[in-house]
Amino acid sequence: MLFFDKIFDLYEIYLYVCPVSTFYGLTVINNCKSPKRMIRITTLLAVFCIILTSCSTDIEINDPALQAKIDGQLFRSTFKKAVIHDDGTLVISGSEGNQSISFTTSSTKTGTYKLAQQTLSRISFEKDQTKFTSQDDTTEGEVVITEIHNNEISGNFYFKNLNDTKGNTTSMESGWFYRVPIENAVAEEPTVEINPCLLNASLTALIDGSEMITDNHTAELFGVSSVSILIKATNEDGEITIVLPATTSPGEYSLTGSGDYSATYTAGTDKSSALSGRLIITDHDIDTKCIGGSFEFETRSGIQVTEGLFDFGY
Template identity: 35%
Template sequence: MRNLLLLFSTLLLASSCSETIETNTPALQGEVDNVFFRAVTSNATINTDGSVTISGETALETIEVTAESLEVGTYLFGSDSNSEANFTTFDDAFYTTDNSGNGKIVISNIEEGKITATFNFNARRPGINDTLNFQEGIIYEVPITNAVPGDGGQNNDQFTALVDGANYTAVTTQTNVAGNTLFIIANNQQNFVINLSFPLDTATGDFEITEGGDYRASYAISGGSENAISGMITITTNDNAAGTASGSFQFETTSGIMVTNGNFTITY
């Protein structure tokens, strides 16, 4: 199921695995079919029904783990559960516990707007007899982006766009810095996600978005994520000292989804 490309990418992520979780806060990691996985970006979001979804991404894969309540306790995954885990692989294969899968998440601590838990699951591809196993999952002090239920997660950040002509307005945005790369993760009310990433030291100007370059974008819904294959990002301001950036963007995904009129003003 896994190939050399995936192994190479995960080995890069695992190169610092000898460090403790505490030195890599926040952290979302584990083993996918016995291959090390560590999210480059991670965040937690309180949903309108009171459940909490913890999400993580690498350059190639995404994971979402949902517990039906934001309380310390054990929550079981499965087809009859309101808790579930989803995983999208590097080749866009989507696995879910909401299709005769199983497993659990154990929330051990919620403090200062951060969540800590352990989890494991077996997930299946809908309609296909193919199983993915996630073991030794650790969620450590992942920030909750909208810490007060029902507040919409509003902050001073602004992130808007048109997706195939429909308005997209983020209710939560998360920024993370990994190495010299700034990642922006925007979620709207339907939990559709737009991701942007560019070098932290980018000056003002226009930059081409490509699938494997320094300037990247993607669009994700519950069924999986699609990378941008072309597009442009314009950096209007980027002040590393103040930790602020603004700009505009547009891109097209692998299946032809058009994201246009994008604008962002963020802190990081």
């Protein structure tokens, strides 16, 4: 306060030395009895303005921004987003290096969201692969959404007593987010599990005495009341298909061009079904959907398919 008192004292001296009628005019300097004092006051006021300006630069505003003090240390994210999910919840998250923050509100409306009211959930902070999360019985906190404008969201938050798996805690204070972009969640494609037996599938045979090693394999179930397995194996020269019931047990079966057990061989545009042949199933695990065995057949066009071996998944 001494600094400001000094300024006001000098300002009073300036008013006393210079007539009030000319204080705001262009002839102030000419009418002042002590120009040196006026120069001192002007310099002091300039210094005061510089101090105020330099203080204001200590406050950094990012656009957009998400930051908080975590255990007294400032966390300021470089990556931030707000994602609306199909159930109406909003997930706000940000990350910087090996640190990340995430929390979920029950809607996107402006207002206050609290853990105690179950309108706030899934709070987490991760640092150096250690994850702190909210616990219903110990964590306190709230998120206040203050504005949503031009598909951007702003507000503030604090969280106390986030816990890791070892019982350690961390807290966030003075948290705020400003003009964080809002986006809709992208629907994830359902994960299709590929049978390991299909990933490692193989089928080989002799076609009129020439070796055929296939490199592309597919297998699928089809049918409703009577489900069958369609096995298909190809390479650049040809294709072999085998059809058999999904309930087939290990054993030997006759192959024909149609019916429950059938096979075909295709070379280019020439597709020919089996005239006669046999299929031997050595292994079939219905639970893991893995099947293996051997086969041979003659096509209606006279092609001999012999020494066939297969190991497949479906």
